[in-house]
Amino acid sequence: MSSGTLYDKVWDLHRVADLPGGSTQLFIGLHLIHEVTSPQAFAALEDKGLAVRCPQRTVATVDHIVPTTSQARPFADPLAEEMLSTLERNCSNHGITLHGLGSGRQGIVHVIAPELGLTQPGMTVACGDSHTSTHGAFGAIAFGIGTSQVRDVLASQSLAMNKLKVRRIWVENKLSPGVFAKDLILHVIRSLGVKAGVGHAYEFAGPAIEALSMEERMTLCNMAIEGGARCGYVNPDQTTFDYLHGRAEAPTAEAWDRALTWWRSLASGADARFDDEVRFGAATIAPTVTWGITPGQGIGVDETVPTPEQLDPADRPIAEEAYRYMDLAPGQAIAGVPVDVCFIGSCTNGRLSDLQAAAAVAKGRHVASGIRAFVVPGSEQVARAAEAEGLDAVFREAGFEWREPGCSMCLAMNPDRLEGRQISASSSNRNFKGRQGSASGRTLLMSPAMVAAAAITGQVRDVRQLNWMTSDD
Amino acid sequence: MTETTPFPQGRIPMVRGRALVLRGDDIDTDRIIPARFLKCVSFEALGAQAFADDRQELAGRHPFDQSVHAGASILVVNDNFGCGSSREHAPQALMRWGIRALVGVSFAEIFYGNCLALGIPCATAASQQISLLQDAVAADPSENWLLDLNGLTFSGGSVSEPIQVASGALDMLRSGQWDATGQLVARDDELTRTMDNLPYLRGF
Numbered sequence: 001m002s003s004g005t006l007y008d009k010v011w012d013l014h015r016v017a018d019l020p021g022g023s024t025q026l027f028i029g030l031h032l033i034h035e036v037t038s039p040q041a042f043a044a045l046e047d048k049g050l051a052v053r054c055p056q057r058t059v060a061t062v063d064h065i066v067p068t069t070s071q072a073r074p075f076a077d078p079l080a081e082e083m084l085s086t087l088e089r090n091c092s093n094h095g096i097t098l099h100g101l102g103s104g105r106q107g108i109v110h111v112i113a114p115e116l117g118l119t120q121p122g123m124t125v126a127c128g129d130s131h132t133s134t135h136g137a138f139g140a141i142a143f144g145i146g147t148s149q150v151r152d153v154l155a156s157q158s159l160a161m162n163k164l165k166v167r168r169i170w171v172e173n174k175l176s177p178g179v180f181a182k183d184l185i186l187h188v189i190r191s192l193g194v195k196a197g198v199g200h201a202y203e204f205a206g207p208a209i210e211a212l213s214m215e216e217r218m219t220l221c222n223m224a225i226e227g228g229a230r231c232g233y234v235n236p237d238q239t240t241f242d243y244l245h246g247r248a249e250a251p252t253a254e255a256w257d258r259a260l261t262w263w264r265s266l267a268s269g270a271d272a273r274f275d276d277e278v279r280f281g282a283a284t285i286a287p288t289v290t291w292g293i294t295p296g297q298g299i300g301v302d303e304t305v306p307t308p309e310q311l312d313p314a315d316r317p318i319a320e321e322a323y324r325y326m327d328l329a330p331g332q333a334i335a336g337v338p339v340d341v342c343f344i345g346s347c348t349n350g351r352l353s354d355l356q357a358a359a360a361v362a363k364g365r366h367v368a369s370g371i372r373a374f375v376v377p378g379s380e381q382v383a384r385a386a387e388a389e390g391l392d393a394v395f396r397e398a399g400f401e402w403r404e405p406g407c408s409m410c411l412a413m414n415p416d417r418l419e420g421r422q423i424s425a426s427s428s429n430r431n432f433k434g435r436q437g438s439a440s441g442r443t444l445l446m447s448p449a450m451v452a453a454a455a456i457t458g459q460v461r462d463v464r465q466l467n468w469m470t471s472d473d
Numbered sequence: 474m475t476e477t478t479p480f481p482q483g484r485i486p487m488v489r490g491r492a493l494v495l496r497g498d499d500i501d502t503d504r505i506i507p508a509r510f511l512k513c514v515s516f517e518a519l520g521a522q523a524f525a526d527d528r529q530e531l532a533g534r535h536p537f538d539q540s541v542h543a544g545a546s547i548l549v550v551n552d553n554f555g556c557g558s559s560r561e562h563a564p565q566a567l568m569r570w571g572i573r574a575l576v577g578v579s580f581a582e583i584f585y586g587n588c589l590a591l592g593i594p595c596a597t598a599a600s601q602q603i604s605l606l607q608d609a610v611a612a613d614p615s616e617n618w619l620l621d622l623n624g625l626t627f628s629g630g631s632v633s634e635p636i637q638v639a640s641g642a643l644d645m646l647r648s649g650q651w652d653a654t655g656q657l658v659a660r661d662d663e664l665t666r667t668m669d670n671l672p673y674l675r676g677f
Contacts, residue, residue: 021650079513122673128559145586149590156658228553255676258672262672437508437509
């Protein structure tokens, strides 16, 4: 059993009571809601005649269903309009802050909470969205919940939870140029598998993790869930504090100094005990691309699609299903696979540094003939910051569409979707069958820079071969 | 789609009914209920949409489309069932199709919790036992099966295998306290004490 880890410390501090049956009532410090998983929770709350316990600890935005072309109301899709107007009504009735379209603060829930300074070290964060693990980048314990649990948090600002085991994922040395946090997490999931994390929190630590920016740490923790871990986190350090300083909801003046003292005390100590540990080296990781239908089916861009003989027998049935669905052959090189659509965005990779990395590849080049490429900033703040440094112009001149913020084609609940058997190069997080809106559509997950390289060349291509230099060189 | 039995209520010492098999590891919640069906403010219509894309692809050969399985209430699956998105729409769709219990090698965590919140047990057994159970269930779709949460067995005909359910979940199901809201709301004094002790709620 773990002890002395950040997870243990935050858990103990938020523990309200032991419940009959052995689970723990855990206080939730920050509850984030959006239009897709909250309407039934509010309805259930009203059915039970309950009020929202701490409306000031819940913050709402709209992201999943918003169109990224015209965001004029009412939306063309009446179902999308109904979902947003339901959210607006629920927030208004219960006194919950909603960062709506055009507020300057709207965006993907896992992009806006960090950029507003709402997400802070030592908090528990819950949201009806599995990628809530993102917020662990700040040394918060953050996890996705279902709609019944959204109801519970609204009613009681707490949840019935069971404590997780803690696995330390220690990463040595440093990622090489052209290799990003996305490649690192795809490599971890490829190595450990998509179910290895079930029942665990992943603590990401080691020199390679300490060298990551906050936005890179968010990418990393975002996809902990794709490895089965409901939450992933990084211990807070100077990088965390520098990011938070001056953010709208961050503490100020003397409170900031007191916060720093507390935040510094949260990191897993030298005497921390973990349930287990796995070690990786960052320097040898290549840009990583998924070839299959689970995020664990990833390979280096210089590798070939694995043959059944190269796989563990237990992984062969889903590999066989993936060969058929993806129309990729065992032994085939992933580099050179033609793509149809290129999507840059999502809660995984829709932040400013993601757009900068993609723009560095796109600059002075042009999207290949026949390719549809589009960029969806993660939030209104990201969009405005990108526009201020001219990234929108770089993308437009290169033949990319520049869109309004939202979840977009990560899960295609808005009009952005694949058609038929189209195959996408996507900076999102899931390559499940049908994920991007077509029942037979196909997804290759990769970093934003790699998506840009695919857009320019019309095929999967090692971004490091595009005579492109990172700022580190 | 059938809704012959009411949704789970109160104590759940057992689930009895016909069973059906859905083979495959890592069946994600996007497959259980594709995202386009999440555009709704109520769960009511989801039963007919369970596995919509898989069913379309299999053109009538999906277990959920076979008339011999109409009215079945126990779903026997493999490893890491329900991975991916946290959407409660997935267990809601299964429940509204008629599922009242699942038996499998393992379940993704959020899916498991979402099922528990609806009073739907997710029982586990080792991979070889699940294979054996799946073969037995598939051999006679008309057989009645019993998931016994007291004896911790899953039995039908001449087959009976031990199953596991995590102790907390087991207690909540058997005692009828799987709907956690009441318990959480009841401990408001303790909640206030916890809040009083949190640095970020009192200016650090």
